[in-house]
Amino acid sequence: MAAPAASPEARRSPLAVLQRRWWGFWRFWRRLVRQPLAFAATLIVLFFMMISIVGHWIAPYPYDAVQPDPDRCVARGEAVRCAALSNAPPSLAHPFGTDRNGRDVLSRLLYGARYTIGLPLVATLLSVALGTGLGLLIGYTGGAVDEVISRFIDILLSIPAIILALVSLSTVVPTLAASQNPLVQSIGPINIALVLVIVLLYTPIVARVIRAATLGLRDRGYVELAKLRGESTLYILLREIFPGVVPALAVEGALRFSYAIFLVASLGFLGLGAQPPIPEWGRMVLDARPTLTAAPWALWFPVGAIALLVISVNLMADGLQRLYQENER
């Protein structure tokens, strides 16, 4: 986050780069520690992200395995057949209990993290990358291209996000499901559709934010200097302007991540996102609602996990925003 202000030669010397990076990191760290709540929230978010990567390895049971009830088994010849352990309260064997189908809730949560956290993360990264590219380009070049694209973005943003999401999901999912492409089938049409919808919704928003940030930077002295040096547009965008928009990008990225989680979980809850037996957390809540009294744990653990995740992401975004504002002053 160091201000890119020194002369080009000095900026390129390796020692100076190292020093600047180290100094920037140190300042960043000191400010972060001064916001214990945002710091703790960031740790929680990182923890959840880790779960979304390693969740299926550390889960004690497969997410869709029906757990046997040891008290209700009968031996039939060689094989022992057991009834499903449905709606079992939390115990040592099943710390978060089992759901109405007798599946281990903890294992489902651990496995489902990749759909509730991993998928929004991937989608957010994609839309941030695309939106940044677009925003830098139209903000820096300006002119008719900027005018046309900005108007189009305005129109796109005047459609409520959830409506756009619902309508595009309803058409993209069947289209993908009909495709014979093995890659599409192995990732899952619904997952691709969700990522596409998030990218469609958030790329324009990110682009708008980055465009505004770029507008504020493009007439700075060091940009003029780079132009006079005869640097290419690409170089100027990436090396001169991009570092300046990174703080705005970090804040916007964290916000988008929070909304993406929100959207995926909400669509799951509406039954329009992940489909059974995929244990996406919103979908788990939907499926556990009928057994609220028989197995409240199957409902409240996913609800609590979503709440903790979303609140943490928001506190993290807020912390980033404050860091950014301090930087501005």
Next chain:
Amino acid sequence: MIAFIVRRLLLLIVTLLVTSALIFSLTQLLPGDVARLILGREATPERVAAFNRQYGLDLPPLEQYTRWLGNFIRGDWGRSFAAGNAAVRPIVLERLNNSLLLAGVTLAISVPVAIFLGVIAALRAGTWLDGLISVATLSVVGLPEFVTGLVLINVFALGLGWFEATALIRPGYTLGQWVRVLGLPALTASFVLIGYITRLTRAGTLEELNKPYVRTAILKGLPRRIVIVRHVLRNALLPTITVIAISIGWLIGGMVVIESIYNYPGVGGELVRAVEQKNLPMLQAITMIVVLAFALANLTADVLYTLLNPRIRFR
């Protein structure tokens, strides 16, 4: 001012046209036959052909679109694909009515609470109270509606029994019955709005408090209450007013999840059903209505802002 509104109205028409074209082309992407999707795989070719003729689905896409658009403007919003093939317009208008009612109640609850909390937080900036309000609103803003909704249902409907868990609307309700039915959906929606408006009010008030005119007012001996109500709030609430107008648009379309939790018969719930049933005429009509409401709310916000803030009136 008039020129401004006219320009915005023209922009609104363009927006609606682009939206309808966008939604229409998205529905054209549906693979295979819509008729097959609706009638089922066993439908005879004759029935499919009859269905396509009845809804004009056998026409070329461009003609389908212009025909739909012409009919829509003239007030014929088509017939539903769902059982009964009812006309779309009365259903959508009735649902819209319900949604507007819910939006009104939500605003009536959340706006006073949010402004109060925001002003308190700004006046006590930096104290534990401000911190508490900030963290609470920040947490509430991001929570998916189904999370807050389920907690509220569990506490107030199943636990305490104060409100109904599902919202059935029948004519001839008494006031008490309305409160029981509307209470939880409105409260759930309020949570998000309160979080949002509180944060804005706090920021606006804080900004105004640091301006010289406030110091002047204090120095000339005005009581603190008067300074805040007459001087600070008048300026600080400007952005809040526009946000309230925008939230009306959000409330109409954004209550998809809330209406689904409580089975509330509003446009949001109807939209989810239309998506599930591939009920294209219903989908198109609801989208248009919601976008129109959203755009009108934005326009109102801009006009209000301009009217209340003479500094930008003649730009």
